[in-house]
Amino acid sequence: MPLIELENISRIYKTGQVSVTALKNVNLAVDKGEFISIMGPSGSGKSTLLNIIGCLDKPSTGTYLFNGKHVEKLGDGKLADIRNRYIGFVFQSFHLLTDLDAQGNVELPLIYRGVGRKERQKRAMAALEAVGLAERRRHRPAELSGGEQQRVAIARALVGEPDMILADEPTGALDSVSGQIVMSIFQRLNRERGITIIQVTHAPEIAHHAQRVIYLRDGEIEREEKLSQPLVAEMGIQNK
Numbered sequence: 001m002p003l004i005e006l007e008n009i010s011r012i013y014k015t016g017q018v019s020v021t022a023l024k025n026v027n028l029a030v031d032k033g034e035f036i037s038i039m040g041p042s043g044s045g046k047s048t049l050l051n052i053i054g055c056l057d058k059p060s061t062g063t064y065l066f067n068g069k070h071v072e073k074l075g076d077g078k079l080a081d082i083r084n085r086y087i088g089f090v091f092q093s094f095h096l097l098t099d100l101d102a103q104g105n106v107e108l109p110l111i112y113r114g115v116g117r118k119e120r121q122k123r124a125m126a127a128l129e130a131v132g133l134a135e136r137r138r139h140r141p142a143e144l145s146g147g148e149q150q151r152v153a154i155a156r157a158l159v160g161e162p163d164m165i166l167a168d169e170p171t172g173a174l175d176s177v178s179g180q181i182v183m184s185i186f187q188r189l190n191r192e193r194g195i196t197i198i199q200v201t202h203a204p205e206i207a208h209h210a211q212r213v214i215y216l217r218d219g220e221i222e223r224e225e226k227l228s229q230p231l232v233a234e235m236g237i238q239n240k
């Protein structure tokens with residue numbers, strides 16, 4: 001059974017008199033444990049599609065099955081439950097809280113879940129270790145490089161043990177070495193933990209670390225490419 005099944009998804013934004021069709025009849029199935037990239041020109045609907053997959057937004061029409069359950073008609077509270085339990089998010093601009101150190105940022109999703117302090121600390125440390133940043137846990141975002149900040153954001157996405165990580169241009173603000181480190185972390189999480197990963201990117205050399213690339217144009221899936229030999233990220237997280 002696929003983890004994600006989108007059938008005839010459309011998303012129309014209405015702003016005053018103007019309506020924009022951001023997605024048109026999108027059909028997409030993603031299996032558990034897949035690593036997928038979404039590419040396409042600016043405005044082609046990539047973020048809109050990722051937001052719908054991540055239950056941050058709802059389709060205007062069409063059906064969405066997540067883990068076999070219909071989610072397209074769920075209310076905001078139920079959608080938030082799905083996000084908290086099953087999905088980790090990574091964004092281009094990291095979205096870290098500047099007043100908290102790395103550990104504090106990673107603990108946040110667990111605070112929302114009501115996890116106790118000791119357990120939170122233990123799990124946040126494990127997540128920071130998984131991205132090679134345990135010894136930077138007391139650093140605030142301003143005291144970390146962009147690449148390190150993104151790794152903290154990945155640890156925050158990871159700490160809730162998600163089935164799936166959704167990343168919108170995760171390397172868009174990073175230099176190429178930091179981008180390779182992010183790809184090596186994604187590939188390891190995908191391979192070793194079976195976490196399903198869907199990333200949006202403008203860069204073919206990033207996209208080709210996935211097993212499949214979906215190309216969007218004007219809100220429609222134009223084509224897809226299966227990679228028999230995805231690129232292997234050059235750097236391990238020991239490179240800091």
Ligand SMILES: Nc1ncnc2c1ncn2[C@@H]1O[C@H](COP(=O)(O)OP(=O)(O)OP(=O)(O)O)[C@@H](O)[C@H]1O
Nearest residue numbers: 013015020021022041042043044045046047048049
């Ligand atoms: N909240 C919104 N209200 C109205 N229109 C929107 C909204 N969000 C996106 N759009 C429109 O929907 C279309 C798709 O936008 P989307 O952000 O999904 O594109 P994208 O592929 O992620 O682009 P980029 O590569 O620039 O991030 C665009 O025409 C955009 O202007």
Ligand SMILES: [Mg+2]
Nearest residue numbers: 046047048168
């Ligand atoms: Mg976008």
